[in-house]
Amino acid sequence: MSFVDPRNQPSAAFIEGVRRRFPIEPEMDRVLTRKMQHRAGPGYSPLSLPTIVEGLQRLIASNIGGSFTVSNARWLTGGASKIQVAFDLEWNGAADGGRCLTPMVLRMEPPESVVETSRLREFEILKTMSGVVPVPPCYWVDHEGAFLPYPALVYGFVTGVAKPTKQASTQVTGIGLNYGPDLRVKLGHQFLSQLGRIHTVPANVIGGLQHFSPAMVGSNEAVVRQVNWWRRVWEEDRAEEEPLMTAAGNWLTRNAPVIDHVSIVHGDARGGNVLFNEENGQITAWLDWELAYLGDRHQDIAWSMINAFRHMSENGRDELIGGFFPETQYLELYEQGSGLKIDRKRLAYYQVLVSFMSVSICLGTGYRVARNGKTHQDVVCAWLSMISYGIMEQMRQTLEEYA
Amino acid sequence: MVPDIDLQLQAVIKALTDTVMPAIDPANKMAVEQAGLAVATLSMARNRLPLVRRLARHGLQMAIAMAEELVAAIPTAAAGLAAPLAAGREALQDPAHDTAAIDAVQRALNDAIGALIDDSSNGPHIAAIEAIIIRRGKLATDLGRAWTMPSGFEPNPASVPTIESLLS
Numbered sequence: 001m002s003f004v005d006p007r008n009q010p011s012a013a014f015i016e017g018v019r020r021r022f023p024i025e026p027e028m029d030r031v032l033t034r035k036m037q038h039r040a041g042p043g044y045s046p047l048s049l050p051t052i053v054e055g056l057q058r059l060i061a062s063n064i065g066g067s068f069t070v071s072n073a074r075w076l077t078g079g080a081s082k083i084q085v086a087f088d089l090e091w092n093g094a095a096d097g098g099r100c101l102t103p104m105v106l107r108m109e110p111p112e113s114v115v116e117t118s119r120l121r122e123f124e125i126l127k128t129m130s131g132v133v134p135v136p137p138c139y140w141v142d143h144e145g146a147f148l149p150y151p152a153l154v155y156g157f158v159t160g161v162a163k164p165t166k167q168a169s170t171q172v173t174g175i176g177l178n179y180g181p182d183l184r185v186k187l188g189h190q191f192l193s194q195l196g197r198i199h200t201v202p203a204n205v206i207g208g209l210q211h212f213s214p215a216m217v218g219s220n221e222a223v224v225r226q227v228n229w230w231r232r233v234w235e236e237d238r239a240e241e242e243p244l245m246t247a248a249g250n251w252l253t254r255n256a257p258v259i260d261h262v263s264i265v266h267g268d269a270r271g272g273n274v275l276f277n278e279e280n281g282q283i284t285a286w287l288d289w290e291l292a293y294l295g296d297r298h299q300d301i302a303w304s305m306i307n308a309f310r311h312m313s314e315n316g317r318d319e320l321i322g323g324f325f326p327e328t329q330y331l332e333l334y335e336q337g338s339g340l341k342i343d344r345k346r347l348a349y350y351q352v353l354v355s356f357m358s359v360s361i362c363l364g365t366g367y368r369v370a371r372n373g374k375t376h377q378d379v380v381c382a383w384l385s386m387i388s389y390g391i392m393e394q395m396r397q398t399l400e401e402y403a
Numbered sequence: 404m405v406p407d408i409d410l411q412l413q414a415v416i417k418a419l420t421d422t423v424m425p426a427i428d429p430a431n432k433m434a435v436e437q438a439g440l441a442v443a444t445l446s447m448a449r450n451r452l453p454l455v456r457r458l459a460r461h462g463l464q465m466a467i468a469m470a471e472e473l474v475a476a477i478p479t480a481a482a483g484l485a486a487p488l489a490a491g492r493e494a495l496q497d498p499a500h501d502t503a504a505i506d507a508v509q510r511a512l513n514d515a516i517g518a519l520i521d522d523s524s525n526g527p528h529i530a531a532i533e534a535i536i537i538r539r540g541k542l543a544t545d546l547g548r549a550w551t552m553p554s555g556f557e558p559n560p561a562s563v564p565t566i567e568s569l570l571s
Contacts, residue, residue, distance in 0.1 A: 075431075075433060077432040077433045077436065175556070176555075240510050240513060241510065241513040241514045241516070241517040242513070242543070243469065243513060243516045243517055243520065243536050243540070243543075244536055244537070244540035244543060244544070246516075246517040246520045246521065246536075247520050247532070247533050247536040247537065247540075250520060250521065250524040250529070250533075251533060253524075254524070254529075307558050308556065308558065310558065311558075376433075377433075377437070379437050379440045379441055379444065380436070380437070380440060382444065383440050383443070383444060383554065386551035386554035386556055387554070387556040388547070389544050389546075389547030389548045389550075389551055390544075390548055390556060390557055390558065392540075392543075392544050392547065393541070393544035393545075393548065396537055396540045396541060396544055399533075399537050400537050400538070403533060403537065
């Protein structure tokens with residue numbers, strides 16, 4: 001029996017069928033539909049820095065007047081999702097319009113990313129969060145890849161580290177992060193209080209977001225859309241049927257809870273996605289906003305509580321959630337900082353949802369992009385897929401307890 | 404046959420470790436990380452290669468057991484599951500089925516189980532179906548965790564049976 005994978009060269013009927021089955025936000029529909037329409041196209045071929053700088057110069061020229069110079073372009077590592085290049089821009093960008101040298105980062109998609117998202121949304125949310133929590137200043141976006149080989153955005157380079165420099169890398173993409181006893185307390189307090197600030201951005205600010213569909217208190221419509229987003233990704237990308245994932249997806253749709261407070265949800269809130277100053281222990285930037293949407297704060301809390309982001313304390317007594325605090329303290333600190341309550345039953349629902357998301361990304365999309373050679377980090381994506389079974393077991397246990 | 408696959412993998416891993424990796428520019432962090440993962444991936448593949456056929460047969464056995472329980476418990480299940488279930492049993496009994504063929508039969512059976520879940524999602528049997536899938540899902544997650552244990556992602560390795568014990 002030979003097997004022809006319908007997901008490698010999807011027909012128009014396949015693409016349309018999945019779209020109809022899982023309705024999602026219009027901007028995300030645009031992005032995922034584009035992904036499927038390009039699926040049968042070429043994989044990733046190594047790009048040279050001069051090629052990227054050339055596109056970058058075209059993007060900058062289309063946005064600013066006056067002369068400018070791009071220099072010191074260099075690859076950045078970290079993460080498997082996007083291609084990143086740091087560079088310096090000499091331009092008339094000073095507050096008084098004078099000449100200055102600004103370090104910046106280009107963040108560009110590969111042909112198909114392990115997390116397929118919208119640069120328009122990422123650009124808009126970074127602009128919105130400026131002044132709420134530390135984020136890089138955001139400059140320009142090329143959302144269709146008109147100037148660069150693929151869609152991209154440019155933001156300011158922020159100093160800081162994602163993990164203590166003395167800690168050897170043991171895993172990919174910041175998993176297995178251990179800050180050590182002193183730093184974890186300093187960073188943990190800031191992480192939770194700033195997460196509270198993200199979740200309490202005023203309604204009038206949220207209402208101004210152009211590329212995000214609104215969520216409403218007393219409705220579960222935004223939650224169902226979020227479930228549909230990840231059911232759609234799983235359906236489009238998976239290597240094979242996993243009955244547990246299908247059962248979980250159906251359960252999530254049937255049991256979507258209503259929202260009691262509309263929040264900006266970061267979507268990938270965890271220690272590895274904040275930069276900090278190693279000298280004073282201050283958070284310098286929240287990164288990776290590509291999964292942000294308008295929804296329920298419990299999703300971010302549940303995401304940060306995934307088993308893979310935990311570890312035991314030095315004395316072996318406490319399991320540290322997110323690498324920060326024991327669970328009770330972790331949730332209490334969040335509640336104190338945000339003024340918002342954590343509902344344990346709703347948290348359990350979101351623990352199933354974030355596990356489903358994570359497996360869809362790692363086991364579903366991670367498989368697909370590596371199989372089709374679509375990224376600059378295929379070997380990382382294939383390796384990362386192996387994290388999925390432990391997360392699937394966490395999802396299964398939560399379902400067993402609450403379903 | 405010389406060279407066998409194990410020898411080829413062993414030689415490639417040694418070449419990468421002894422000669423290629425030390426020659427990589429340490430400032431090229433992506434190259435350093437990808438080279439390390441390449442060696443780790445090849446080492447894991449070498450370790451798992453002798454178990455691939457047993458894994459395929461075990462995976463099919465688990466899918467068959469799940470389908471049989473669904474057919475016994477859910478009145479509507481037999482209509483979609485009977486044919487792929489029969490094909491699954493036949494594949495296990497026929498030594499001519501190679502690993503790819505066994506995988507294909509398992510895939511078809513799991514597709515049928517998935518269709519049963521979707522078709523029943525608003526019906527009277529969904530709770531019973533989900534209970535079976537969730538309980539039996541433990542066997543699948545145990546197998547996946549055991550198979551991928553060399554990745555180092557497992558936070559509690561002692562809680563997972565060894566792959567050899569699961570496939571014995």
